[in-house]
Amino acid sequence: MIDIDQRAADGGEAKPEDAAPGPHAGLPRDLPPALRLPLERHWLALMLLAWLAIAGWFVWDRWTGIRWLSLGDTDDNMRLMQVRGLLAGQDWYDLRQYRMNPPAGFDIHWSRIVDLPIAGLILLFRQFTTPAMAERLACGIAPLLPLGVALVALGTTVRRLVGLAWWPVAVLFLLVGAAQTMSMFMPLRIDHHGWQLACLAVTVAGLCDPRGPRGGALVGLASVVSLAIGLEMLPYIAMAGVILTLRWVWDAGEERRLDAYAVSLGLGGAAAFAAFSSTANWALRCDAFTPVWLAVVVAAGVALYILAFLSPRAVIVRLALAVAVGAGIAIGFASFFPQCLGRPEQVSPELARTWLDNVREAKPVYAHPFRVAFPIVTLPVVGLIGALVAAWRARRGPWAVGWAAVALFTAFATAMLAWQTRAGPAAQLLAIPGAVALAAIAFPWILGHRLMPVRVIGAVLAFVIVSGSFATLAIQWLHIDPPSAYTRRVNAATGECMRTSRLMTLNRYPAATVFTFVDLGPRLITVTHHRAIAGPYHRNGAAILDVQHAFSRSPEQARAIMKRHGATLLLLCPNMAESTIYRSRNPGGFYDRMAHGMKYDWLTPLPLPAKSPYRLYRIS
Incomplete structure (x- = not known):
């Protein structure tokens, strides 16, 4: 464990919440202080520099696509059309696309949240270049903004649970092992998935925050922002609420965390609905943040606030109350909104059969070819193993609950892959802390071995295995299950x-x-x-x-x-x-x-x- 008093003597600011009694706190003992201390003290500035370097590389690497506005996904194209409409004077609450299915057009179920940074960048670049080039630059840079948020949130989580100087490993693992996650942050990927992943990373950081009120508020606010963007992360948002409630059930001293979460969830949800829900989303629909989900969010916020206020001493009483609240919300939802018990899209059976049921990302991971499925599941499995090992090692320490939360979240996300492959980016993101924990256990032993071949070869093997990158390397080098000539x-x-x-x-x-x-x-x-x-x-x-x-x-x-x-x-x-x-x-x-x-x-x-x-x- 890092010696906080020694850090203070060295000139570093001693903060109890920074001490990380995880599986291995800090880097190996023989790491030069000249390298270790800046990683610990100035981590945020260094993280931002790393993000700028990564962003610059991706913009340079994808410059041809940016110059030609090569928006490969249909959602990215529609997002740009939505931004164009906003800049052309279309009403804030009107998300109808009038050039699709004319003359009436059709309403998209998104919100304006993700439009804002893209529109802001376009207006900024218009001061220096042509409108067309400003649009291209904005589409190239905008997806890298949520990447910065996700990196800082991941770094915060790893510093708390693994060690103060282990955050660079989290960055490396994200870059080399989480290909599906990184694909959502690439230049021109301007749709909303990157921002939702950033919200998920903030949620994990909030769950592990030693300061209860701050952590609860972060989880609540990240949840409502993600919901207002879209419902794709709804299962993870619900899981975060369950984890916070279980923390309170286990420890009544967590009432301030639960209280802050309840207030930020309820009030934040109401504010997000008022500010960002389109006119079309004021109807009782199930596919977006409409009054249906607003009612659920507000009801959950009120109920959890009451639980935090009461906080009975007996664990069994707290558990009974939590179960009663969950059951009450579920029964109320089924009673008032029975139309939402099926598919939230509410499409016709014919359209479901001919289109929606055939969307590739909506199929379970085992329904995909091995060359696709193996790289998706590798890092989540590694991260889950690491989170479980770390939770066991920390079981008697102050970070046991934090690791338990990460392990639960990682297990849930990995299980989601058996439902839909679109859970892959979230599962890989949530696996990073557990994978870094395994690295913190393995690397000090390997690098400290007396035999040079073990140190060199072992370090390389450990890196490609723990980062999950071996799966992609194996598929590429061994040409496993290559796509057919027809494909x-x-x-x-x-x-x-x-x-x-x-x-x-x-x-x-x-x-x-x-x-x-x-x-x-x-x-x-x-x-x-x-x-x-x-x-x-x-x-x-x-x-x-x-x-x-x-x-x-x-x-x-x-x-x-x-x-x-x-x-x-x-x-x-x-x-x-x-x-x-x-x-x-x-x-x-x-x-x-x-x-x-x-x-x-x-x-x-x-x-x-x-x-x-x-x-x-x-x-x-």
Whole structure:
């Protein structure tokens, strides 16, 4: 354990909450003080410098994509359209996208929270460059802001639970072992997942905070911000509340932590709803932070505040009260909002069958190829083992509860992978403290060994194993379960269909409503001046089904649907991933016939540049 009195004598500020009686406090004893002490004393400044260096590297590495505004995900494109609308004067509470499914448009279920930093960066860069370049720079830099928040929160957690100077290892493990997590912070990944992961990292830091009121408030505020952004982290938010309540059940002295959490959750939830919920989200819907979830948050806040106020001495009484509160909230939710007991998207059975049930990230990890699943689960499993070992080693110390919270959270996130693969980024993020704990146990022993080969080879092996990076290295070097030639061909074709330079050629034609694939719609309206019918968003469900029906059914039905939507152009991109679905599932349907060269007198081919991946037609 680090000697606090010695740190004070050395000039460092002695803070009891910084002492970390984890599995190994501080770095190995023989580390030069000239290196160890700055890591302990000036960690925040060094962390920010590390973040700036990492951000600079990623911007440089991804510069070509930034320059071409290569927003690869449909959600990133729609996020930019939402920001454009805000900067163009669209009402703060109006999140309707009017260039999708015109003329009425459709309401996106997000909020304005994530729009703010992107819009702020655009306005800043407009002072120095063109509006188009300002937009590209903002999209490149904005995702790196939540990365900074996540790094500081992770560093705080590791300093408290492992040791004051072990935070650089957490940064390294995040960079080399948590590929899915890092993918959410990459330049141009401007959708909301990075900010939600940052909120999750702050939540873990709050759970481990030795100062109860501060920790409870952090957990509550991070929870409501994440909820106001979207419901993707709802299971983790609920788990954080359960962990805090269990801390209070175990120790009545935790009432101030629970009290602060309850107040910040209830009042923060009400404030977030008032400030950020769109007009469309004032309805009793289940897919966003609507009055449904606001009622749950406020009720939980009030109930937990009462529990903290009462704080009976007997553990069994506190447990009974906690169970009663949980049961009461669950029963009330089922009674008042029975429509939300099923899928929160509330899509039709047909749309669930043809689209939502087939989303890859919504499938369990074991349903994916080994080359995909193995790197996702490796770090969470390593981190869970580390958290359990650390919790056992700290079982009689003051940080036992902190490690128990991390172990519970990591176990929950790892189990979530058996439900949906989209839990991967959160599971990898939550695994970092446990993985660093294993490193803090293994590295001092290895580096202190008398044999040089053990020190060198052992350190390398320990790093690639404990960081989880061995999984990715094994897949790459051994070519395990490589993708098929067909998959590579489809992925390449899809990339061509989304390319900015290719889509911009469509601007030679006057702005029109274009009937095209669902997955191409958001990219089309972002890069060109045209309008589209549908994007992959459940509130756009009727339009999605219309596109599916048009491409899957007879040519006569396809024409009727296109005319009903006012489409004057038909855009096809052969071999795009979505197009292969229409061909394989609906032989003889409209798209299958078009792919086989059928011609119709109501479709007039329009010229495009040589080597264009598209086929464009005028609809009459």
